[in-house]
Amino acid sequence: xxxxxxxxxxxxxxxxxxxxxxxxxxxxxxxxxxxxxxxxxxxxxxxxxxxxxxxxxxxxxxxxxxxxxxxxxxxxxxxxxxxxxxxxxxxxxxxxxxxxxxxxxxxxxxxxxxxxxxxxxxxxxxxxxxxxxxxxxxxxxxxxxxxxxxxxxxxxxxxxxxxxxxxxxxxxxxxxxxxxxxxxxxxxxxxxxxxxxxxxxxxxxxxxxxxxxxxxxxxxxx
Amino acid sequence: xxxxxxxxxxxxxxxxxxxxxxxxxxxxxxxxxxxxxxxxxxxxxxxxxxxxxxxxxxxxxxxxxxxxxxxxxxxxxxxxxxxxxxxxxxxxxxxxxxxxxxxxxxxxxxxxxxxxxxxxxxxxxxxxxxxxxxxxxxxxxxxxxxxxxxxxxxxxxxxxxxxxxxxxxxxxxxxxxxxxxxxxxxxxxxxxxxxxxxxxxxxxxxxxxxxxxxxxxxxxxxxxxxxxxxxxxxxxxxxxxxxxxxxxxxxxx
Numbered sequence: 001x002x003x004x005x006x007x008x009x010x011x012x013x014x015x016x017x018x019x020x021x022x023x024x025x026x027x028x029x030x031x032x033x034x035x036x037x038x039x040x041x042x043x044x045x046x047x048x049x050x051x052x053x054x055x056x057x058x059x060x061x062x063x064x065x066x067x068x069x070x071x072x073x074x075x076x077x078x079x080x081x082x083x084x085x086x087x088x089x090x091x092x093x094x095x096x097x098x099x100x101x102x103x104x105x106x107x108x109x110x111x112x113x114x115x116x117x118x119x120x121x122x123x124x125x126x127x128x129x130x131x132x133x134x135x136x137x138x139x140x141x142x143x144x145x146x147x148x149x150x151x152x153x154x155x156x157x158x159x160x161x162x163x164x165x166x167x168x169x170x171x172x173x174x175x176x177x178x179x180x181x182x183x184x185x186x187x188x189x190x191x192x193x194x195x196x197x198x199x200x201x202x203x204x205x206x207x208x209x210x211x212x213x214x215x216x217x218x219x220x221x222x
Numbered sequence: 223x224x225x226x227x228x229x230x231x232x233x234x235x236x237x238x239x240x241x242x243x244x245x246x247x248x249x250x251x252x253x254x255x256x257x258x259x260x261x262x263x264x265x266x267x268x269x270x271x272x273x274x275x276x277x278x279x280x281x282x283x284x285x286x287x288x289x290x291x292x293x294x295x296x297x298x299x300x301x302x303x304x305x306x307x308x309x310x311x312x313x314x315x316x317x318x319x320x321x322x323x324x325x326x327x328x329x330x331x332x333x334x335x336x337x338x339x340x341x342x343x344x345x346x347x348x349x350x351x352x353x354x355x356x357x358x359x360x361x362x363x364x365x366x367x368x369x370x371x372x373x374x375x376x377x378x379x380x381x382x383x384x385x386x387x388x389x390x391x392x393x394x395x396x397x398x399x400x401x402x403x404x405x406x407x408x409x410x411x412x413x414x415x416x417x418x419x420x421x422x423x424x425x426x427x428x429x430x431x432x433x434x435x436x437x438x439x440x441x442x443x444x445x446x447x448x449x450x451x452x453x454x455x456x457x458x459x460x461x462x463x464x465x466x467x468x469x470x471x472x473x474x475x
Contacts (some may be wrong), residue, residue, distance in 0.1 A: 064405040068436045075435050101439020 003113035003221055004077045005214070009145075010086040010094070011119035012129035014044070017147040018119045020178075021167065022085035023051050024203075025117075027185045028210045029081045030055060037080055039070060041094075042087035050181050061090050067097055075103070077111040091129060099136055113217055117143050120151055120159050130159050139163070140220055143213065149175070165209055174199050226296040227303045227335035227461035228325075232313030234351035238343040239369035241269045243399060244307040246448045247339070248274050249418040253449075256463040257301035261292055263309045263316075270307045273416050275426075277301075283308065283316050293325060296334065303461045313340065313351065317358040330361030335461060337363040339397075349384065359394075363460060369399040371407065397451050406440040409433060417445050 009022040022038065026048070029036040038056040040048040049056040060066040074082050086094055098104070107114050116137050118130055133142055144162045146155050149169035154160070170178070177183065178199070185203045192200050229247065233240040244260065248270075251258040260278040262268030271278040281288035283306075296304065308316045317338070320326050329336035340355055342348045352366065410420045413433065421442045425431045 064403055064436070068405075068434050071436045072434055097436075100443045101436055102442060103439070106435055106439070 002218055003111045004079055006074045006082045006114045008084045009117045012088055012091040012125050013121050014088045016119040016121050016150050019048050019085055022048050022083055024206050026052055026083045028207045031186045038083040040085050041090045043089050048085040115141050117145050120144050120146050225335050225462050229305045229337045231339045232308035233310050233341040234347050235343050236310035238341045239371045240341045241307055244270050245273050247305055249416050250449050250452050254458050256303055258303040259301045260305040262307050272414055314354045339365045339367050341367045341369055364394045365397050367397045370401045400447050402444040403440040406437040409437045
């Protein structure tokens, strides 16, 4: 039986497109599988729960109760894909806890497949964050997300050596359009008749990349 | 046949985590397949017995009958290791009793391996207890244990004063027990199982349990750090039961 995937979208820095990727991924999984659960660990609004209130729960990991409430949920092999939008403020604590409690080992034991999607940036904090993950996460489970709107050029070398998922930059007017709380990527694909529009192509390309990611995960497990 | 080994765990005051340390010792020996028995002197109701009922007896160290129960059976082949959890505040009087019955002489002459785990509290009284304990330590291994599990602070000690007491005992060794997440500690208390069983998600009779994965993870990590301290001092060698090279001890799987 395929493992239950848990996608952790993260960065130690704010404003790197993390919630955007979490939204895209959640909507993709919802479209493909019919169901998904998302966890929003964010201080700031708007955040994932504002965009996808029906499938998102808030979570916090500042105290042990919060950690238990989150981790005891995501370690369950229930066949339900999970997406965590891990706010920058929680990055260090989450991965420190993960290492301490042996999350990855336990996940293997329980047929759960964590995948970390690290939002790249070119500053030192991001570099340190990536290094932390590189030490902890097996290479086939660590994906660097190169959002071209954020990185605007070459990825740092260390990150480029990891598996990379590229998200093309959108023009500002389209970014503003998709940043509306009522905007749904899947609804747009369904409703927009002209599939040649830039936004249509952009969404489909990202959905395709996620599908490739899912297939790779299945291949690794077989 | 291994020389009998006796480990006394004591403290000058309550609440410093003495019984917690005793529990980690029992788990350590269990994981290293060292047959061990324990005596809990918190008569009539002992905390140690609650967690390790199969290997622990409650005794009154001041009673001759109970002294005979402990020390007249030391030379039995199995178990070769005896852990005695001494009631808080009674470490020095207990050691005096051991001296009076000739036990310390037997340790000094090498007939018995004797070790004291002195759990330190954050006060000058603890330092004075070190000075008192020093009188009994000839021929014994002496371990000063700083237990941070209760978030104790040792910072108020003046380092120079601490060193002057510490150096009164030859070959005294410091051990550090790190802090354990409070909720994890409480859950183990509620479950009333050894740390090792909590980590393995088992109940007292080895039945499957449903403890939080997060709390089990914290306990596993903490216990590994505690055991690495015991490995550092070569505790299994001290008690005469070196663990097999290359074998994976239970609890690390």
